[in-house]
Amino acid sequence: MKINTENLKEDMNTVSKIERREFLKIGFLITGVFAGGTVLSLASNIRGAFASTGEFTEKYPYKPHYSMLIRQNLCVDCERCIEACTKTNEVPSYGYRTIILEKVVPDAIGQKREFIPVLCNQCNNPPCVRVCPTRASYKDKNNGIVMIERKKCIGCKACVLACPYNARYFNEEVHAIDKCDFCFDTRLSKGEKLTGCAAACPTGARKFGDISDPNDFVYQMIHQIEKQVWVMRPEAGTKPNVFYMKA
């Protein structure tokens, strides 16, 4: 399933009651359709959903619970993130681990374009893992990153089709599906604190952190009560760990 600014269009009716309830459970209140109608907006509703923030943080199943916050309006499509990612993770020229979508709004007053970074959402409920016949795709039990065990991958591409974020491609060099792993292999496991893309971003559009840690910047940004936060394709029920907001 290709992701682009056309097929991102959704309306509230596509979100089932169950999905709404699920979102409420993780602390978000569905507030309306994001300007332009592309993605649902969700407002942080920790107070509404939980008695205390302590109870709320327990809802994050991983430790650390890695997450990325995209402050969408700060993205200028300089693509230093893509450059850094490609270099760090040896992404071949035909492949990608992250892309920047361009949304053009010709009749908008003022700014007529918007750039939207997209990467693997490291879903808590990942369709790619569910469809993998060999368990090559799996969810890391500790940090929640969706990983691929390359030697188990048979290249059937079931996961490529299942992913609503178009985050996977077949890497001919390694004969396996490749995708973003929040730079776990190349950086996090070696003690780096940030993904390659977040470290390279000159505008702060990409913020990486631990959404279960109240001292973390990402935690603090996402849990501001009055701020609108949204995820991509909430109707897919994937429970993404990539969040979007305007700075």
Added chain:
Amino acid sequence: MDKKNIFLFLIILSISCLAGPLMLSASDEVSHGGDIIYDKPVKAVLFSHKVHAEDLGMGCDSCHDGIFQMASLTVQKEADFTMEGLSKGKYCGACHDGSMAFDSDSQCARCHIGVKGYDRAQGIKSGE
């Protein structure tokens, strides 16, 4: 004025009458510097002469009397041709300060056209 001088005066007058329209049409073709696309420090920012000089009707010397040279990409060599420089009122920031024109600290993708906009302008088809 003697006859010789009157003659000279008439010649000059007729030359300028003939040359006037010629010069006008010549300057019509290059009435300003067109689109300028910056690719450093980041790809890419678009400056449009059409928007500023034609649509907004700004005079050439509102920019070419100290802020910018009449030679494209000269300013890109300056170390402070950055967002910080702009916010200190330099270059585009002389006007894009939130009062004369929208603030350089807002509407990022109004000035920034990105790698995608840059490639389109160069006629490169993006691989995506």
